[in-house]
Amino acid sequence: MRSKFKWIFTLLVAFTMQFSFAQEKTVTGVVSDELGPIAGANVVVEGTTRGTTTDFDGNYTIKAKQGEALVITYTGKKPAKIVIAAANSYNVSLKDDVVQGVNVIVVGYGKTSKEAFTGTATQLVKENLEAKTVSNISQALRGEVAGVNVITDSGAPGSDATIRIRGFGSVNGNSAPLYVVDGAPYSSDISSINPADIENITVLKDAAATSIYGSRGANGVILITTKQGKVGTSVVSVDFKTSINSLMLPGYDIIDSPEEYIETAWSSLKTKGMVLGFLDPTAYANANLYGTSTEAINPIYNIWNVSGSQLIDPATGKIANGVSRRYNPTKWSDAAFGTGYRSEANVQFSGGNGSTRYASSFGYLDDQGYAINSNYKRYTARINLEHKPKDWLRVGGNMAYTGSRYTNSSDSEGSAGSSGNLFALTNTTPAI
Structure with a gap:
């Protein structure tokens, strides 16, 4: 009887050990999202301190018992939870957490x-x-x-x-x-x-x-x-843009003809002569319209076929009859500004595998400005590499090349109100 009891007790202990051993098993799987495997995701047995992280291919291995739950988390993704059943492999796809x-x-x-x-x-x-x-x-x-x-x-x-x-x-x-x-x-x-x-x-x-x-x-x-490459995803991107550079804001309301400009200048001189009490303000205006005084216009800018003293009809304050231009002056704004064309092209390659990620790009830009003789050309190349030879070692490099050339008008960046500013120059120079 005692011998029979020993055999029953031994079988019961063996069955209990085998049942207990069967409860804890090795669970494997892959954590991914819509772009492919996720490296560095956290996999933890809920309610315990047992946990691991996924490798570059998104693989994980962890010890767990049937009935326990695995909680998978990753920055920027919604957490996922799976309950261990009879299977030994569980793949998980994480969704984006926008907030x-x-x-x-x-x-x-x-x-x-x-x-x-x-x-x-x-x-x-x-x-x-x-x-x-x-x-x-x-x-x-x-x-x-x-x-x-x-x-x-x-x-x-x-x-x-x-x-x-x-x-x-x-x-x-x-x-x-x-x-x-x-x-x-x-x-x-x-x-x-x-x-x-x-x-x-x-x-x-x-x-x-x-x-x-x-x-x-x-x-x-x-x-x-x-930008850097993503594991398990190879991307080739080609981007081309073209546009124009032009003045969309309305300009100032300015004198729009040489005749109107010179008539206004003569009128201001006549008014000055009257304010100063000269006996003949008209003669003062005729003498100083074109001349060598500080308030007169240099005679070399006279575009008409008569001298300054004969240019204006005193009775009307307008250009006298029979006066004509010797030549037609250029409209300075037409000579200073125009429509610029902008062209940009970019080619990018990115991707990665279990241990290496890469991203490279090549770019070209030709940006012509609204002002003449203003242009910017740029050639760029960039490569980002990251390699993980061991789980505890990560090596990366970032190299870039840029070649650029500026072409700017010497009068395009002057201070406001000076002759070094194209906008001020074209709006204040006579014969516009």
């Missing part, structure tokens, strides 16, 4: 959620940037971020806009913000960056947000992240 994706911002050396971030940062909407036709990314910031002033000093093609964040004072004696491109401070011409290569832009505005950059971030920081 959560918008609240994830790039700051400093990494990323954080908007709720955990204590500073003031604004991430620009990518679609708004892509909708703008600009040759310089600084021009695209206009109207996108509250508290950021974008001032256009010149309308020349490719010119940088002046950007002011947090006022105009700095310990460096410079009011310009710090640009950081792919994690590295950028000190070159911002126009060298092709807007088509930019994935997102984040503007850091207050001291808490810019503190890790020290005094260099005293005037705010603009973080620019260029």
Whole structure:
């Protein structure tokens, strides 16, 4: 009887051990989204500290018991939950979480959620940037971020806009913000960056947000992240744009003929003679219309076939009968401005596999300005590479080339009201 009891007890213990062992098993699967496998997704057994992350191919392996639940999370995606049943493999497809994706911002050396971030940062909407036709990314910031002033000093093609964040004072004696491109401070011409290569832009505005950059971030920081490849997805993109540069705003109401201009000049001289009490204001106006005095017009600009003293009929204040032009002067605005044509082409390649991601682009821009002899040409090439030979080692590189050429009229960027400003020059010069 005792021997029989021992055998029953032994079988019961063996059956219990085998049943317990069968409950915990190795579960595998792939985590992906609509673009392909997701690397770095978190897979955790609900209610425990057991967890793992997916590799570059989205694969995961974890120990779990039948009846337990796996919770899969990834930044910018809605969490997923699956209950372990008899199967040993479970593939999961994550959906985009629009609200959560918008609240994830790039700051400093990494990323954080908007709720955990204590500073003031604004991430620009990518679609708004892509909708703008600009040759310089600084021009695209206009109207996108509250508290950021974008001032256009010149309308020349490719010119940088002046950007002011947090006022105009700095310990460096410079009011310009710090640009950081792919994690590295950028000190070159911002126009060298092709807007088509930019994935997102984040503007850091207050001291808490810019503190890790020290005094260099005293005037705010603009973080620019260029496009990178995605694992499991190969993309070839070709983009071509063409447009025109022309003056759409109405011009000032100005004197539109040499005759009207010279008649107005004669009338003003006659009025001056009357105010000063000259005996013959008409003779004063005739003598000083063209001459060598400081208030007279240089005789070399006289386009009529008579001298200045015979040009105006005193009775009417108009051009005298029989007076004609010796030549027809050029309309200065026609000579200074015209319709410019803008052409832009971009070709991009991106993709990746289990251990390597890449993104490369080639761009060409020919931007002709509204003012004559103003043109900006740019050739760009960029390649982003990231390789992960080991789970604990990631190596990346970012190389870019830009070749550009400015052609600007010497009178296109002068101060307002001076002869160095084409708009002032064409609106104030006689014989327009």
